[in-house]
Amino acid sequence: MIGTWVSIVPPIIAIVMVLLTRRVLLSLGSGIVAGALIVAAFSPAKTFIELWESVTVSFWDWGSSAINTDNINIMLFILLLGVITAFVSVSGGSRAFAEWAIRHVKTKRGAKLLTVALGIAIFVDDYFNSLAVGQISRPITDQHKVSRAKLAYFIDSTSAPVCVVSPISSWGAYLIGLLGIMFTGAAAVTYSPLSAFLLMAPMNFYVVSTLALVFFFAWTNVDFFEMKKHEDRAEKAGQLYDPDKEIPGQLKEDFPVHAYGKVRDLAAPIVTLIAMTLLMMVWTGYQASVADGIAVSIWSIFENTNVPFSLVIGGLIGAGLAAVLYMLQFKNNETANASLMGQAFMSGVKAMMPAVLILILAWGLTDLIDKLDTGIYLSNVVMQANIPVAFLPAIMFVLAGLMAFSTGTSWGSFGILLPIAGKIMLDASPEMLLPALAAVLAGAVFGDHCSPISDTTILSSTGAGCNHMDHVSTQLPYALLSAGITTVGYLVLGLTGSIWIGLLSVIVILIILFSVWTMRAKSEKVALHQSI
Numbered sequence: 001m002i003g004t005w006v007s008i009v010p011p012i013i014a015i016v017m018v019l020l021t022r023r024v025l026l027s028l029g030s031g032i033v034a035g036a037l038i039v040a041a042f043s044p045a046k047t048f049i050e051l052w053e054s055v056t057v058s059f060w061d062w063g064s065s066a067i068n069t070d071n072i073n074i075m076l077f078i079l080l081l082g083v084i085t086a087f088v089s090v091s092g093g094s095r096a097f098a099e100w101a102i103r104h105v106k107t108k109r110g111a112k113l114l115t116v117a118l119g120i121a122i123f124v125d126d127y128f129n130s131l132a133v134g135q136i137s138r139p140i141t142d143q144h145k146v147s148r149a150k151l152a153y154f155i156d157s158t159s160a161p162v163c164v165v166s167p168i169s170s171w172g173a174y175l176i177g178l179l180g181i182m183f184t185g186a187a188a189v190t191y192s193p194l195s196a197f198l199l200m201a202p203m204n205f206y207v208v209s210t211l212a213l214v215f216f217f218a219w220t221n222v223d224f225f226e227m228k229k230h231e232d233r234a235e236k237a238g239q240l241y242d243p244d245k246e247i248p249g250q251l252k253e254d255f256p257v258h259a260y261g262k263v264r265d266l267a268a269p270i271v272t273l274i275a276m277t278l279l280m281m282v283w284t285g286y287q288a289s290v291a292d293g294i295a296v297s298i299w300s301i302f303e304n305t306n307v308p309f310s311l312v313i314g315g316l317i318g319a320g321l322a323a324v325l326y327m328l329q330f331k332n333n334e335t336a337n338a339s340l341m342g343q344a345f346m347s348g349v350k351a352m353m354p355a356v357l358i359l360i361l362a363w364g365l366t367d368l369i370d371k372l373d374t375g376i377y378l379s380n381v382v383m384q385a386n387i388p389v390a391f392l393p394a395i396m397f398v399l400a401g402l403m404a405f406s407t408g409t410s411w412g413s414f415g416i417l418l419p420i421a422g423k424i425m426l427d428a429s430p431e432m433l434l435p436a437l438a439a440v441l442a443g444a445v446f447g448d449h450c451s452p453i454s455d456t457t458i459l460s461s462t463g464a465g466c467n468h469m470d471h472v473s474t475q476l477p478y479a480l481l482s483a484g485i486t487t488v489g490y491l492v493l494g495l496t497g498s499i500w501i502g503l504l505s506v507i508v509i510l511i512i513l514f515s516v517w518t519m520r521a522k523s524e525k526v527a528l529h530q531s532i
Contacts, residue, residue: 153214390495
């Protein structure tokens with residue numbers, strides 16, 4: 001059953017259940033049980049072993065018999081982020097920063113555009129982006145009644161979509177290295193991996209359409225489906241999220257709000273967190289390059305950097321500074337004390353535990369999906385089909401989207417599909433190589449973008465302080481819309497053989513949609529005024 005159609009059953013069970021029940025842990029657990037049964041060929045003893053390994057794979061890499069330091073560091077960073085949030089809250093830093101933001105960011109549009117700008121500016125890593133942008137933007141968007149679901153959408157839509165076209169990022173370094181391996185010995189390839197990566201950026205139609213939609217929805221008050229319900233509730237009732245649902249990063253205790261808090265109590269820890277993480281990413285990348293005997297460059301540094309370790313070091317220093325700034329209030333603030341500080345620490349840890357538990361189960365399910373060769377099965381379906389070359393970019397986009405959506409990983413989809421797409425296009429139509437590879441990148445980001453079992457989706461909802469399934473259900477229609485536009489673009493590209501005509505078709509569709517939505521919003525506004 002491994003590598004057959006049965007291999008897609010566990011992710012389908014998890015995804016369907018999570019969409020129907022909205023109980024993430026139960027759904028992921030069901031997918032894990034189904035995956036373990038299939039891998040173990042329904043043997044009770046082996047099923048128990050597979051279950052144990054999938055649940056503990058976040059801490060122990062059973063393949064290499066070593067501690068899984070990367071996953072552990074990511075979980076530690078999430079907990080540290082909760083601690084920083086608690087410290088800046090109890091110190092009054094969040095309140096002071098929100099008051100400062102109201103004075104300087106005066107409109108709801110400004111709050112949304114600031115979030116989008118930060119999402120694009122912090123492009124070095126998607127995990128880092130998702131959590132850091134949320135911490136900075138949340139006090140501002142909360143004050144201007146932007147729903148947490150909308151904030152999570154902005155974060156998620158400016159993390160991976162920007163990282164995948166940025167050469168100076170963990171994604172860019174990984175992809176440039178992968179392209180280098182693929183191009184070795186290929187006589188038809190006349191460009192370097194770096195130049196190929198840069199040339200592919202405007203061919204990534206999903207990134208183009210997604211960022212265009214993000215800017216449109218940030219500039220206007222147009223919204224649809226579930227997102228509109230969340231935005232209307234935030235605007236009219238001031239309810240930014242459903243208090244009856246599990247909200248990662250939401251502090252449970254009602255801590256006293258200190259008048260002593262200053263903007264620095266929030267700004268200094270967050271700026272320190274960002275600066276130290278970036279510094280450690282450069283340092284670890286430099287050290288690894290030197291140790292491997294590689295010529296040190298900006299590309300080698302980001303290709304070899306240790307992002308999870310860098311996040312932990314940045315988080316520790318940021319949390320330490322937040323604690324110190326709070327302790328400085330002990331003399332002048334009668335309510336500030338070590339006991340309250342301890343309570344805040346524990347509250348921060350507990351607030352992030354739901355996100356950590358979801359990640360543990362998501363990683364466990366991903367491990368079982370990898371054992372089932374789900375990605376290889378999906379890719380073989382395309383290789384065995386006799387598909388005209390003109391349709392291959394669109395097919396590659398859809399297949400990569402399905403693979404990333406069902407497996408919850410874009411990087412895994414890159415590793416499987418890029419070599420396959422490269423082989424097919426080099427044999428069939430070398431001039432279409434880069435568009436096909438760009439379509440794989442676009443599809444993998446799309447699938448990862450809207451998959452409820454994706455770690456970046458989980459971290460985006462965590463960074464925004466949004467219920468995970470609220471984030472998935474509100475973002476999915478927007479992601480599907482962008483994917484539909486992208487598919488048309490790749491069909492036009494394949495049929496015309498012109499990258500620019502394909503890109504133009506995407507832009508034309510976006511302009512038409514924006515015009516229609518804008519006119520509809522104006523007519524609704526006029527009708528509302530007339531009824532009043």
